[in-house]
Amino acid sequence: MLIFEHSSPGRKGAPQSPSAEAMPTGIPENLLRKNSASLPEVSELQAVRHYTRLSQKNFSIDTEFYPLGSCTMKYNPRACNTLAMLPGFLDAHPLTPDEQNQGFLACMFDLQSMLCEATGMAAFSLAPMAGAQGEFAGVAMIGAYHRSRGDDARREILVPDAAHGTNPATAVMCGFTVREIPTLDNGDVDLEALQQAVGPQTAGLMLTNPSTLGVFERNIEAIARVIHEAGGLLYYDGANLNAILGKIRPGDMGFDVIHSNLHKTFSTPHGGGGPGSGAVGVAERLKPFLPLPVVTKEADTQRGESYRYLTASDRPQSIGRLSAFMGNPGVLLRAYIYMRFLGREGMVRVAEFATLNANYMMAEAKRRGFTLAIDNRRASHEFIITLKNEARDYHVSAMDFAKRLLDLGYHAPTTYFPLLVPECLLIEPTESEAREALDGFMDALEQIRNEAQETPELLHAAPQTLPVKRLDEVRAARQLDLAYKGR
Amino acid sequence: MLIFEHSSPGRKGAPQSPSAEAMPTGIPENLLRKNSASLPEVSELQAVRHYTRLSQKNFSIDTEFYPLGSCTMKYNPRACNTLAMLPGFLDAHPLTPDEQNQGFLACMFDLQSMLCEATGMAAFSLAPMAGAQGEFAGVAMIGAYHRSRGDDARREILVPDAAHGTNPATAVMCGFTVREIPTLDNGDVDLEALQQAVGPQTAGLMLTNPSTLGVFERNIEAIARVIHEAGGLLYYDGANLNAILGKIRPGDMGFDVIHSNLHKTFSTPHGGGGPGSGAVGVAERLKPFLPLPVVTKEADTQRGESYRYLTASDRPQSIGRLSAFMGNPGVLLRAYIYMRFLGREGMVRVAEFATLNANYMMAEAKRRGFTLAIDNRRASHEFIITLKNEARDYHVSAMDFAKRLLDLGYHAPTTYFPLLVPECLLIEPTESEAREALDGFMDALEQIRNEAQETPELLHAAPQTLPVKRLDEVRAARQLDLAYKGR
Amino acid sequence: MPFIPHTGQEITQMLDTIGADSIDDLFDEIPEHLRAAVMEAIPQGMNEMEVSRLMHQRAGLNTRALCFLGAGSYQHHIPAAVWEITTRGEFYSAYTPYQAEASQGTLQLTYEYQSMMTALTAMDVSNASMYDGASSLAEAILMSVRANRKSKSRKILIPTTVNPVYRQTAHTIVNGQQIELLDVPYDETTGTVKLEQIKQQCEGDITALVLQQPNFFGCLEAVDEITDWAHENNILVIAVINPLAAAILKPPGEWGAEEHGGADIACGDGQPLGAPMSAGGPYYGLLCCKQAYVRQMPGRIVGRTVDLDGKEGFVLTLQAREQHIRRSKATSNICTNQGLVVTASTIHMAIMGATGLENTAAACLANNNKLVECLTAIDGVEKSFDAAHFHETVLRLKKPAAEVLKGLIQKGILGGYDLSLDYPELGNALLVCTTEMRSQDDINAYVEAMKEVMTRSDSDLGLVQDTVLC
Amino acid sequence: MPFIPHTGQEITQMLDTIGADSIDDLFDEIPEHLRAAVMEAIPQGMNEMEVSRLMHQRAGLNTRALCFLGAGSYQHHIPAAVWEITTRGEFYSAYTPYQAEASQGTLQLTYEYQSMMTALTAMDVSNASMYDGASSLAEAILMSVRANRKSKSRKILIPTTVNPVYRQTAHTIVNGQQIELLDVPYDETTGTVKLEQIKQQCEGDITALVLQQPNFFGCLEAVDEITDWAHENNILVIAVINPLAAAILKPPGEWGAEEHGGADIACGDGQPLGAPMSAGGPYYGLLCCKQAYVRQMPGRIVGRTVDLDGKEGFVLTLQAREQHIRRSKATSNICTNQGLVVTASTIHMAIMGATGLENTAAACLANNNKLVECLTAIDGVEKSFDAAHFHETVLRLKKPAAEVLKGLIQKGILGGYDLSLDYPELGNALLVCTTEMRSQDDINAYVEAMKEVMTRSDSDLGLVQDTVLC
Numbered sequence A, B: 001m002l003i004f005e006h007s008s009p010g011r012k013g014a015p016q017s018p019s020a021e022a023m024p025t026g027i028p029e030n031l032l033r034k035n036s037a038s039l040p041e042v043s044e045l046q047a048v049r050h051y052t053r054l055s056q057k058n059f060s061i062d063t064e065f066y067p068l069g070s071c072t073m074k075y076n077p078r079a080c081n082t083l084a085m086l087p088g089f090l091d092a093h094p095l096t097p098d099e100q101n102q103g104f105l106a107c108m109f110d111l112q113s114m115l116c117e118a119t120g121m122a123a124f125s126l127a128p129m130a131g132a133q134g135e136f137a138g139v140a141m142i143g144a145y146h147r148s149r150g151d152d153a154r155r156e157i158l159v160p161d162a163a164h165g166t167n168p169a170t171a172v173m174c175g176f177t178v179r180e181i182p183t184l185d186n187g188d189v190d191l192e193a194l195q196q197a198v199g200p201q202t203a204g205l206m207l208t209n210p211s212t213l214g215v216f217e218r219n220i221e222a223i224a225r226v227i228h229e230a231g232g233l234l235y236y237d238g239a240n241l242n243a244i245l246g247k248i249r250p251g252d253m254g255f256d257v258i259h260s261n262l263h264k265t266f267s268t269p270h271g272g273g274g275p276g277s278g279a280v281g282v283a284e285r286l287k288p289f290l291p292l293p294v295v296t297k298e299a300d301t302q303r304g305e306s307y308r309y310l311t312a313s314d315r316p317q318s319i320g321r322l323s324a325f326m327g328n329p330g331v332l333l334r335a336y337i338y339m340r341f342l343g344r345e346g347m348v349r350v351a352e353f354a355t356l357n358a359n360y361m362m363a364e365a366k367r368r369g370f371t372l373a374i375d376n377r378r379a380s381h382e383f384i385i386t387l388k389n390e391a392r393d394y395h396v397s398a399m400d401f402a403k404r405l406l407d408l409g410y411h412a413p414t415t416y417f418p419l420l421v422p423e424c425l426l427i428e429p430t431e432s433e434a435r436e437a438l439d440g441f442m443d444a445l446e447q448i449r450n451e452a453q454e455t456p457e458l459l460h461a462a463p464q465t466l467p468v469k470r471l472d473e474v475r476a477a478r479q480l481d482l483a484y485k486g487r
Numbered sequence C, D: 001m002p003f004i005p006h007t008g009q010e011i012t013q014m015l016d017t018i019g020a021d022s023i024d025d026l027f028d029e030i031p032e033h034l035r036a037a038v039m040e041a042i043p044q045g046m047n048e049m050e051v052s053r054l055m056h057q058r059a060g061l062n063t064r065a066l067c068f069l070g071a072g073s074y075q076h077h078i079p080a081a082v083w084e085i086t087t088r089g090e091f092y093s094a095y096t097p098y099q100a101e102a103s104q105g106t107l108q109l110t111y112e113y114q115s116m117m118t119a120l121t122a123m124d125v126s127n128a129s130m131y132d133g134a135s136s137l138a139e140a141i142l143m144s145v146r147a148n149r150k151s152k153s154r155k156i157l158i159p160t161t162v163n164p165v166y167r168q169t170a171h172t173i174v175n176g177q178q179i180e181l182l183d184v185p186y187d188e189t190t191g192t193v194k195l196e197q198i199k200q201q202c203e204g205d206i207t208a209l210v211l212q213q214p215n216f217f218g219c220l221e222a223v224d225e226i227t228d229w230a231h232e233n234n235i236l237v238i239a240v241i242n243p244l245a246a247a248i249l250k251p252p253g254e255w256g257a258e259e260h261g262g263a264d265i266a267c268g269d270g271q272p273l274g275a276p277m278s279a280g281g282p283y284y285g286l287l288c289c290k291q292a293y294v295r296q297m298p299g300r301i302v303g304r305t306v307d308l309d310g311k312e313g314f315v316l317t318l319q320a321r322e323q324h325i326r327r328s329k330a331t332s333n334i335c336t337n338q339g340l341v342v343t344a345s346t347i348h349m350a351i352m353g354a355t356g357l358e359n360t361a362a363a364c365l366a367n368n369n370k371l372v373e374c375l376t377a378i379d380g381v382e383k384s385f386d387a388a389h390f391h392e393t394v395l396r397l398k399k400p401a402a403e404v405l406k407g408l409i410q411k412g413i414l415g416g417y418d419l420s421l422d423y424p425e426l427g428n429a430l431l432v433c434t435t436e437m438r439s440q441d442d443i444n445a446y447v448e449a450m451k452e453v454m455t456r457s458d459s460d461l462g463l464v465q466d467t468v469l470c
């Protein structure tokens, strides 16, 4: 039932409403609303009950193992939420004068510094509100850099075919054209194809390393050389740093600009779709172009250190603002708190145990006879199973496997991404899962393969134990019903 | 699965633990623990996931209509929780000097005053930690009062047979003997039997009005006269004031002492069993005996009004303390906040709409052909259906009805209480439920009666849709398994 | 080890299964000389007790002054139930609802959000959110360029009464795509845009026109007249709204003559509907449009459908617009949105209902009238504009706003937004805001403080500069 | 109307169904002359915004000083997850689990609690909680009288090292039942009870003996020796424990010779395991006993059983002990207990684990040693007792404790518990406590403040009386 269907005309959540004021005069009639908006009219109890029950219809990290590749569904410590929601932060107006906002600014400055150290970049801006906006900022800076040098011909961005969809979409949004670079069967970028692709039109290359295929790009130094020699810049899609934190730094690999999804590696919650943060870091030469705001620390003779926002006059070459205020401070605070929990030792351990868990599951998958997309390599924080054999032999799809997993109490891995691998499951366990969860998942996968052989209809009809059975997506797109207008 | 079964030896929730200190010397070896307690060894994520999932196995007000008679399952406003958990309250040590504790004491003083006004009593103590302890305090005061007057022969407490089990249990705990008074078919106390029962041995009568039969005791003035003329005192079991708030006050009916369950009428949550508060109020003559602590207000010349705890030296005749500190302050704060929400108008409305909902459901029950335990009377905040006919005709019990209701998404009413009515359901909707919920429940009840006739096995096998089917209580009591000791 | 459950024994067993000797072996594909050194600049880890102490200290450093500052972020009452439910693990720690059957909670809620937002704006379609109001305007502009097939110019008219940071953000984001943003000046007596001024600015083919209601000065624009003119000239209208104000003001879907169907696209920031000010976010961008433009919409959209048994259910739909399907041809690069804030906002709207929002909006307005009346009774304080307004008003002061604000903050009052940088032509201008949260006592405190600041000489101001604030 | 969903139309329809003209008619069985007047002394209702403002003001009036006060309530770190999960609606707003199938969450959790508590105490059985530590002791005494079939005296020995408010509460509660509570004095050098002193007090038949470990002075009693003696004399042993200390101290189930099976009953306050100090509650009383006494146990108990399909499940069991079944013959009148605090405490124990609790207990103790060492270096401060202790210590001061505490609170320090009222024989005695929450900085702050207070003359103290506190 929809919340609208609990509605009764005239019912109100009285304790929440200021007492009715006479509508002030002075507003011309034609600027006023004629009819009340048809929002639901429910009591507070009805709303609480409805949304509490709705929440129970979700899978989530707090309730299920959620090995969704490229998404890093790790534990979101509750303390990060509690502490980020202290009244001193929640009640802070974004335009509060810096002197009254020192506690928050100190956190932001520290966060910038820790991100620089963790990635080997010279400076960070926390402005981007998600990975895609971080990419936007990064690519826009690449554009601004070339322009600032009068190098206006560089209108092409190179993107490997395994890349996340946001990479090409971003490049286009920034006004570039996109050229795809193929990937070899072993998961490395096709270096020859890359060499042929670069030229005076090359603005840069967007790369994820480890790639979305779950392997480390072994030729990274050669790639960096090719791009830099062609006059391009190297962009690191660091949506996911879980695989390398404390082990190798993008700056040391030769990247000029990077974004990092704090809502993945740094454990801010995904919230059913967002919000996130795509903090963006740069090498020294791109620093002037960083998006605003950026926080700086100043030694103030009177009261010791103090912090302030840099403005456009401090950074005249900045690509500008990406949001009305400061990105997503609540997300940034959660990431900051998480990083203080981890500290330098804890960060290395993230990479170590995320990698251990992925390699363990990959070994188990192999042992149990599943086909790996890329064999005989180390997994990074994730790895890929291809179910092409099962699809061929039993007429079941990766999607069927995914839906059946739901029935068994596991969230499905990422399916059909990266696009190169047929019938694939991209599996990312993260470091915060215990071995029992990994084993339980592999048992489930094995059980499903047996079912695929013996009772494939079980897979086709899955899920059976959830609030709804398989949903008709085609109908949803054909007979658009995007808002309730009464029954 | 039990939390213990997620355990792995040596696993820890590291972020929660201070770093290991060397066990300080100086404690003799024989006073130290030899083996670590076998608590579960799980990660924070495992604990969060386990208890989040467990919670989902409960019915609750926040998820279901819960018309449990005599329990007053009304909406527990979330703000009461949020505001009672402000750090200024949570971090207050109970022995904080009064001067540093003025905010909390002011709330407690106001709460005492509001309870006096709402019940018509002269003074209140907030010390009792639940209804039963409120009863204990009340009956102990009755004893202390008689003793203070040298009236030592009064060793008997009268209790109507419809009374809640805590009434007789309390009287015995206070050292009294109990005599039961019968109830007439129309729900009123048998006045003649009462007259015959009273005498110089009578310490007092414990009465609930409206009674647990859901009707108002019409002879209350006569009853008061009988008891008072016999030299006894009149105790009001005001566990539930929902039916009369702002309509009639126990003090005005002639009661000398009353307890009120703040976790019912004043909406503090039941928390799966507690905590509660059984604040106790008295007429003037019992004031010296009130349990401590009690908060008083003093006009302080220097800083205006101030509040302090009364001590034993202020109240030498007090029956004493019932707990180490101040009862259950967190519960008291929630009740206080709720009462400030309601205000005087809101309190009257509680009684009005609780009564409207109960009478509406009773009328609906009658219309749908159910048998009422007491017909042709007004319901108070609750009423009783007896399923004795259905039991006779279809061989189904009130318990079967209750379990089947769970399948249909409704918490069952109270069953088999009061003990006088065979196969009964005691139904209390409370004022915070919308009419749709009441109708939905009555539809379910009607559906079940039809099923009882046509497919009684559906009832016997209920519930089917919950985490477990009907549980074996006999086995639980015979083969006691009260703690996990490994599998 | 923080948040890592592995015991020593488990590690050994897992490495055995993998066939590796140590965890470090798992990184042997990384060139040795590239390995990172210890990250000295990152402090050591802390336990929760220590982190908690640190964050309480930091939060305590933020001064909590009485807030009369608005300018795009507003302090409203939020029912306690809103964030208690929103932060339930099942909402908080779920991913984007790609597995629909296991995400009906988030999906149904989002559908309800879309329904509420279209009801509030009187628009046909809402998406599931953009990042914030400013970036939402930028996407609305990009969308208008795709949607207006009759226009080739890629020229957009933006009055300077639109929030300056929104205009800056739009510039950053549309910059790469050869889109021209043309400023339109405002009328100096009304504080609103006059149609004549727009016409003057408008040479030939224009793709879209942006109109903010209430505008950045808090003033109400003549939305009907301007919308009609735009539509008559094949110009799309992009409304920028405050969704709380929309509870009492004419919603964008009803701007102008009925036959044109109102504004074409509506955007704005959802913050006033359940998001705390929180130093600037997370908020969310609302984005609505006419049915005809739904395939040009960026971001996620939830649709209602049925399952195998014909039972109602919800899915992400029209995904072919999005980057994960369409890649370089997507309507936008947006992927992660502001889902959790939308969750809060949906619950907020459900609990408040239309009546609650209307009463809140009316209380904001009434409070602003009270405040402005008292302030303008002070010598040296007067209103800048005479147009009708919502809950913000521009005041002209006899002293520089920056100086006045410094004086006020010393009395624990966040007095408003200094307009002198963005609008130097207005002189010493201050934008003051009141929400329903400002009680009569609060207003009195502001008025008293302002009296003192306005009568104090400049040297007094300097003297008290370092007093501890409340 | 607060929290009432009825619309005017619904009210009319419902009254129609009932056949009444007005809501007031529904009260027509109440004698007219008894009807209540308007409750003038109760203020008018408020909306949530107003209530919230009021409660923030009130909470703000409470001074938040650095806490070195214990005496039965202790400030410990509680993981954020604990109360976030505990206050989930499904736990928070559920009733007592009478409908077992619809309450498996609460029931299984309670079974896990019982399992953890028996593990911690090394006792056989735990109930599902009593109100608090003090009332739990009272019930333990009543229980011992029922359980000790060999004794007829109803005499209970209670050393004065047992928390004074626990002893007072026990008096109030057992008062009506002809039970005699006999004080046992303590040794003035050790601060503990000596077996000889007990023997002196003990004439003839004794039902039970109470022993608190650590005792009210923080000192450790000779539990083995005393337990053995009691058992040899057919006296039941009632242990009063701090369950956090039990993580490192010998648990009551192991007191004395193995063949006696340890203490017979263990009680105490669960507050140190996950309940905030909260001005005194809600906490919960833990109550455990030997298997033999389970049918004398008051309060609820959860048992594990199976359902119709043989699947594991949980129910309330042995209900025949309780008032709702046995009425006047019940083991106690208790009905509502402290379930939600038990919920928090269970989650707390699960997250902390034995290691976490051990480290916490050790940190408390180490901090107390640090503090006491520094304080006793000050002239006029010395230790009163020489027995081993946990996290509290009694100090003898050269000035009255009340005066010293006044001085300390002016420096934002809650310095401890003044023992002079309860134990006048100890002179100027102060009980100081440190938990793991007290950092080195906190300890230094206390020491500095104490130095100043001890060197200050009395008239200085008077002077600063009204200074604003931190």
Ligand SMILES: Cc1ncc(COP(=O)(O)O)c(C=O)c1O
Pocket (backbone or CB within 6 Å): A070, A071, A130, A131, A132, A133, A164, A166, A208, A212, A237, A239, A240, A261, A276, A277, A278, C334, C335, C336
């Ligand atoms: C590799 C990669 N790049 C970019 C993104 C986009 O990040 P966001 O969703 O925060 O915009 C993602 C997130 O799914 C990703 O996995």
Ligand SMILES: Cc1ncc(COP(=O)(O)O)c(C=O)c1O
Pocket (backbone or CB within 6 Å): B070, B071, B130, B131, B132, B133, B164, B166, B208, B212, B237, B239, B240, B261, B276, B277, B278, D334, D335, D336
């Ligand atoms: C009528 C009546 N009296 C007394 C009580 C006992 O109250 P408590 O459970 O708070 O001890 C109850 C609660 O169930 C009750 O309904």
